[in-house]
Amino acid sequence: MAGKNLLDKVWDLHSVRELPGGQTQLMIGLHLIHEVTSPQGFQMLEDAGLPVLMPGRTFATVDHIVPTDDLSRPLADPLAEEMLSTLEQNTEKHAVRFFAIGSGHQGVLHVVGPEMGLTQPGMTIACGDSHTSTHGAFGAIAFGIGTSQVRDVLASQCLALVRPKVRRIVIDGELGSGVTAKDVILHIIRVLGVKGGVGYAYEYAGSVVEHMTMEERMTLCNMSIEGGARVGYVNPDRITFDYLEGRTHAPEGEAFARAIEWWKTIVSDADASYDDEVAIPASDIAPTVTWGINPGHAISIGESLPRVESLPDDERGSAEEAYGFMQLEPGAPIAGTRINVAFIGSCTNGRLSDLREAAKIAQGRKVEAHVRALVVPGSELVKKQAEAEGLHEIFEAAGFEWREAGCSMCLAMNPDKLVGREMCASSSNRNFRGRQGSPTGRTLLMSPAMVAAAAVTGAVTDVREFKG
Amino acid sequence: MSKTEKITGRRGKGVVVRGHDIDTDQIIPARFMTSIRFAGLEDHVFEDLRFTADGTPKGHPFNEERFAAASILVVNRNFGCGSSREHAPQALQRWGIGALVGESFAEIFFGNCIAMGIIAVTASADDVGKLMDSIELDPDQEIAIDLESKTVTWRGGSAAVSIPDGPRQQLLEGSWDAMRNLLSASDEIRATAERIPYIDGF
Numbered sequence: 001m002a003g004k005n006l007l008d009k010v011w012d013l014h015s016v017r018e019l020p021g022g023q024t025q026l027m028i029g030l031h032l033i034h035e036v037t038s039p040q041g042f043q044m045l046e047d048a049g050l051p052v053l054m055p056g057r058t059f060a061t062v063d064h065i066v067p068t069d070d071l072s073r074p075l076a077d078p079l080a081e082e083m084l085s086t087l088e089q090n091t092e093k094h095a096v097r098f099f100a101i102g103s104g105h106q107g108v109l110h111v112v113g114p115e116m117g118l119t120q121p122g123m124t125i126a127c128g129d130s131h132t133s134t135h136g137a138f139g140a141i142a143f144g145i146g147t148s149q150v151r152d153v154l155a156s157q158c159l160a161l162v163r164p165k166v167r168r169i170v171i172d173g174e175l176g177s178g179v180t181a182k183d184v185i186l187h188i189i190r191v192l193g194v195k196g197g198v199g200y201a202y203e204y205a206g207s208v209v210e211h212m213t214m215e216e217r218m219t220l221c222n223m224s225i226e227g228g229a230r231v232g233y234v235n236p237d238r239i240t241f242d243y244l245e246g247r248t249h250a251p252e253g254e255a256f257a258r259a260i261e262w263w264k265t266i267v268s269d270a271d272a273s274y275d276d277e278v279a280i281p282a283s284d285i286a287p288t289v290t291w292g293i294n295p296g297h298a299i300s301i302g303e304s305l306p307r308v309e310s311l312p313d314d315e316r317g318s319a320e321e322a323y324g325f326m327q328l329e330p331g332a333p334i335a336g337t338r339i340n341v342a343f344i345g346s347c348t349n350g351r352l353s354d355l356r357e358a359a360k361i362a363q364g365r366k367v368e369a370h371v372r373a374l375v376v377p378g379s380e381l382v383k384k385q386a387e388a389e390g391l392h393e394i395f396e397a398a399g400f401e402w403r404e405a406g407c408s409m410c411l412a413m414n415p416d417k418l419v420g421r422e423m424c425a426s427s428s429n430r431n432f433r434g435r436q437g438s439p440t441g442r443t444l445l446m447s448p449a450m451v452a453a454a455a456v457t458g459a460v461t462d463v464r465e466f467k468g
Numbered sequence: 469m470s471k472t473e474k475i476t477g478r479r480g481k482g483v484v485v486r487g488h489d490i491d492t493d494q495i496i497p498a499r500f501m502t503s504i505r506f507a508g509l510e511d512h513v514f515e516d517l518r519f520t521a522d523g524t525p526k527g528h529p530f531n532e533e534r535f536a537a538a539s540i541l542v543v544n545r546n547f548g549c550g551s552s553r554e555h556a557p558q559a560l561q562r563w564g565i566g567a568l569v570g571e572s573f574a575e576i577f578f579g580n581c582i583a584m585g586i587i588a589v590t591a592s593a594d595d596v597g598k599l600m601d602s603i604e605l606d607p608d609q610e611i612a613i614d615l616e617s618k619t620v621t622w623r624g625g626s627a628a629v630s631i632p633d634g635p636r637q638q639l640l641e642g643s644w645d646a647m648r649n650l651l652s653a654s655d656e657i658r659a660t661a662e663r664i665p666y667i668d669g670f
Contacts, residue, residue, distance in 0.1 A: 021634025
């Protein structure tokens, strides 16, 4: 009999029982909550007269609505203040750990969980946010849920879910200079499509992934959902264990040694079976930029925008819609596209290594006069670490605004928004119409280094031109 | 709506929203999700597709009087891609939608619909196209979705629909609100927690 992949091992361990019709009642080992999807969940619990079953397995922070310039209370937006206050009250009432603004650990939940050592291999993790797949970088099975399911986890520490199939995506070879984890995942989405992952968990493997840092693996897993895969994961290894060692909520001492031995057992077996396998040569991947209105509308920096007639039939409609919205010209190179805003941040690319890469480009250069540029650290801790390295001074000297931690312009629920038809070079994860706060605002997704390059030239630019 | 309602199907007028990959940001833009309550989302469903930035109406089925009483939404491929936030199906349900027929749905959006008692069934692209054409020609007709026979019927036609067995059973049995069912396994929950090494810190 063939061995098992990580998803099957973790799923079987957490299976409480099988439910009729092919669903599993799955125990959720770690529940992360934020201010946007939890208030109604707590209210439903209250209406049902139920407690939080395992408050010690739930952790909260505030990230979507938090301003990144003025954090004084009450927040300037009364709705944001109400949302934050409600989370504070709910976490206090139910004895849920809350990382408040100013605690040193507030920030984007998918940055905070890992940096606090909460996210660990072999866990099942749920959060009311699609980018929960980020935590799969550790070899956890992590997925986004909606508010009714947030209520279910609070009440029962369980969810009713269908076990996904597993597609192994093998990326072998070496990435070229200037090619980052963001480019890898944008390339995968381009190749497999925005629906390609529906019904699947993605297992990322191959020498490229084996050599990635944890922060790079998080970027990779984060955008699994953009490819339709609710879950994306990487098998844990020494890189994972080293990252976790010494973190606040990670096991310590002898427990850490025992944890490592256990974590090794949940790695996919060498003879594990998969429902599908896809090979992607690293040599195919170049710095990648989106041009349209979903993350699958992406091309390499050296390419020209695709002509509608060259696309598969079922993609022509959305391409035409994209061109109408983006006001870009088929056949034109993507390089040279003028931008108005540059945004570095988000759960996809708001970590310390992301800021370092962007700072290398910003160093000694100036943001173009017509560009507004924001750097938003993914958490208070990232901000502190970046400042200890002097990154904020590099950015500010270059003309970037150095901000407080939060989701910010990734989805613009806070005051950081595009205006009118502004075009934004963004290190975030979605380029849907209106995503960044203006109904007619336009988004080009790319890596943080590429965003910095665009900021200092005023247009989409091949970052490799800066690397020599 | 009773939380234990058995949902064997839906009958009602239809509304058509054409286009593939309609994401959750189109269904409910993030800037309208800042309330701690779901109430009011219905005022902003498809907002940016229906209105210009200054509030002038654009052409959109949800703006058309002939679809104002619709409760069955017919869509194309990969509807609801994007966010796991439940705000998108909440906006639709509060607007009056009780069922969707589509070529396909994003996985999390689909799960959220079922959790809220919204029927979401798929049909072939050809059948969806016929249904769309029929509704647009005759918006006042009644569309019927039957989960027992797995069909959608409209004036002049009918088609097979698909829905995974688990969610279908949940709707039919009135157990689509999963919480009570999950809690009924309290002994098994405790036993599972005891066998997971990290729960007690290794």
